[in-house]
Amino acid sequence: MTRLTSANLERLAPTVAIPCYDRGAVSAGIVHIGVGGFHRAHQAMYVDDLMNRGEALDWGIVGVGVMPGDRRMQQALAAQDHLYSVVVKHPDGHREARVVGAMLDYLFAPEDPEAVIERMADPAIRIVSLTVTEGGYNFHPVSGEFDLDNPDVQHDLAEPSRSRTSFGLVIEALRRRRERGLAPFTVMSCDNIQGNGEVARRMFTAFARAREAELGAWIEAEVPFPNSMVDRITPVTTPADIDELGSRFGVEDAWPVVCEPFTQWVLEDHFVAGRPVFEQAGVQLVEDVVPYELMKLRLLNAGHQALAYFGYLAGYHYAHEASADPLFVDFLLGYMTLEATPTLEALPGVDLVAYRLTLITRFANPEVRDTLARLCAESSDRIPKWLVPVIRQQLATGGDIHRCAAVVASWARYAEGVDEQGESIEVVDRRKDELMAIAARNHEQPTAFIENRELFGDLAENERFRRAYVEALQSLHARGARATLESLVG
Numbered sequence: 001m002t003r004l005t006s007a008n009l010e011r012l013a014p015t016v017a018i019p020c021y022d023r024g025a026v027s028a029g030i031v032h033i034g035v036g037g038f039h040r041a042h043q044a045m046y047v048d049d050l051m052n053r054g055e056a057l058d059w060g061i062v063g064v065g066v067m068p069g070d071r072r073m074q075q076a077l078a079a080q081d082h083l084y085s086v087v088v089k090h091p092d093g094h095r096e097a098r099v100v101g102a103m104l105d106y107l108f109a110p111e112d113p114e115a116v117i118e119r120m121a122d123p124a125i126r127i128v129s130l131t132v133t134e135g136g137y138n139f140h141p142v143s144g145e146f147d148l149d150n151p152d153v154q155h156d157l158a159e160p161s162r163s164r165t166s167f168g169l170v171i172e173a174l175r176r177r178r179e180r181g182l183a184p185f186t187v188m189s190c191d192n193i194q195g196n197g198e199v200a201r202r203m204f205t206a207f208a209r210a211r212e213a214e215l216g217a218w219i220e221a222e223v224p225f226p227n228s229m230v231d232r233i234t235p236v237t238t239p240a241d242i243d244e245l246g247s248r249f250g251v252e253d254a255w256p257v258v259c260e261p262f263t264q265w266v267l268e269d270h271f272v273a274g275r276p277v278f279e280q281a282g283v284q285l286v287e288d289v290v291p292y293e294l295m296k297l298r299l300l301n302a303g304h305q306a307l308a309y310f311g312y313l314a315g316y317h318y319a320h321e322a323s324a325d326p327l328f329v330d331f332l333l334g335y336m337t338l339e340a341t342p343t344l345e346a347l348p349g350v351d352l353v354a355y356r357l358t359l360i361t362r363f364a365n366p367e368v369r370d371t372l373a374r375l376c377a378e379s380s381d382r383i384p385k386w387l388v389p390v391i392r393q394q395l396a397t398g399g400d401i402h403r404c405a406a407v408v409a410s411w412a413r414y415a416e417g418v419d420e421q422g423e424s425i426e427v428v429d430r431r432k433d434e435l436m437a438i439a440a441r442n443h444e445q446p447t448a449f450i451e452n453r454e455l456f457g458d459l460a461e462n463e464r465f466r467r468a469y470v471e472a473l474q475s476l477h478a479r480g481a482r483a484t485l486e487s488l489v490g
Helices: 006-011 037-041 043-052 068-078 113-121 151-158 166-179 196-211 213-222 239-249 290-313 319-323 326-343 352-363 372-376 379-386 388-397 402-414 432-439 463-479 481-489
Strands: 028-033 060-065 084-089 095-100 103-108 127-130 186-189 228-231 257-259 264-268 284-286
Touching: 028 043, 028 113, 028 166, 037 043, 037 084, 037 257, 043 060, 043 095, 060 068, 060 113, 068 103, 084 239, 095 239, 103 113, 113 166, 127 166, 151 166, 151 196, 166 196, 166 213, 186 196, 196 213, 228 290, 264 290, 290 319, 290 326, 290 352, 290 372, 290 379, 290 388, 290 402, 290 481, 319 326, 319 352, 319 372, 326 352, 326 388, 326 402, 326 481, 379 388, 379 402, 388 402, 388 463, 402 463, 402 481, 463 481
Parallel strands: 028 060, 028 127, 060 103, 084 257, 127 186, 264 284
Antiparallel strands: 084 095, 228 264
């Protein structure tokens, strides 16, 4: 087995694609905050594709980790000269392996925030991109306002050069560029949030205004925040994935990425200091990404939520297991067709029927082995953004909401922390304690969960939604997940 390093690239098996460009000739043009599996199988892969075509050699990526847990990633990548493997898992069991070389460095912000700030202040950096998850934007789930009371935000406002958050780091870098007479960079969000660029703009400018009103106004006027829609299922890398990379391809990689074959990126073409020729790598550049992102968020992302809690409660552990069950497919297609699709705008050239069926096929890929536990995680950041807007729009137009309400009920039942076999559920959510305390009252007060106004606003006051939700929750308690789905699809 060959350890993955620059010196060993030529020693890898011919079945492993390696960078065909001189990494020594690549210079940094992008700083990316939040280097996880998705970024490495998506944005970094697109840049690597361009480099393999002889393009974008001045757009190398410098990764940045902001969270304490990112130290492991920094250490793993540094030991491999910032190379890593991407393994594409096809449904028939076929594997494709490649080494991505687009990342040049990885900075661990808690160790040296000044180095991160100065790297972004370097005029060579023209894009700062983000995959910091839905919870990383520090806004209230109902009001959408930036949370200035966050202790880390307060720290960064007081000590900018020792910033702990992406807000403090990015804004201090922009302040220094302005002070030095340098052009700003583009801030490009690649997170699964509706209007991700607009959300980033509001949050970062709110932080900047809290520091200095004039700085906030300059950022508002001069810094672009393009919206984007990104899509690729990238499950958490497991020890088995690492072992398989070694046994199948002979590569020793401390932290490879595994993903499905499908990938999509729709990006608004709003940049202040240039960009890579993304279109040559298959990125769709548009003026308005909103219709595309709504399609993805409400069909794919919310579709995952429709599958996840019911599937877990019914005893499944993987998305492909539930997606191979006709009952779950019927429920999922019913949600997507009858409740989510009516809330979408027409998309010229997009066949929504075919798109929905493609999603079922993707979910059912047995090789990806995407866990339902992963899809159930951080629900308080997901349901309010992906599913609640569907409920509100359907209520406003008189549309069906029974399946949406049942998904919310399945989340409430899951948050009780015990499955239908009496086994404990490990609830993963930044609001875990609060949610589980509320869910503990589901039997005695069936509307307790949806009365959480921070997550649901005034939805509990809508009689039609409340009735559908309570009916589904009571069915889950009395008859279980499978019988509840049978009633819904019937």
